[in-house]
Amino acid sequence: EDQVTQSPEALRLQEGESSSLNCSYTVSGLRGLFWYRQDPGKGPEFLFTLYSAGEEKEKERLKATLTKKESFLHITAPKPEDSATYLCAVGSDYKLSFGAGTTVTVRA
């Protein structure tokens, strides 16, 4: 069974303090690794898809990287509006298996 573990569970940052979120996974055949952002009371918002080890993608202050066993989401110089829960998911067998998420709080 596919397993996705995210760490840390929660992260409190000062505005401008860069950090990284980790997503480690065990899957029989990785078809893609996905990052989503979820705000309270809303559905997850798509951020990135990574398909192969070594791949990197960037969007504003976020950068996602992928190795054979884990992915990192780097947040560079975060702002308060980056506060959210970040979810990682792996794809196999027509479904996405999600991690529990990392809740990021950025203080001004």
Next chain:
Amino acid sequence: KAGVTQTPRYLIKTRGQQVTLSCSPISGHRSVSWYQQTPGQGLQFLFEYFSETQRNKGNFPGRFSGRQFSNSRSEMNVSTLELGDSALYLCASSLDIPVNTEAFFGQGTRLTVV
């Protein structure tokens, strides 16, 4: 371009009742997936439909069922509601297999069972 639309946004039901939730995917998307999200279990996969066919199903009891119509709109039904069914139910649409393309989520339906 319109996003994924889920209705209703909020529902309160009594134990033993049944409920039907609706999802309209992004125009042109043929795959619709359903997820249950709770604080304790996170996002759990329920089922995925493509062209009116269920292609995969998660580990949920038979009280949870779904269907997809020819216009790709989907419904899920939960019969004999239990208190533990209280959750945010999310629908995601994608062009094809959700693991090959981006899946876009709706705002969800918040179901409370009392």
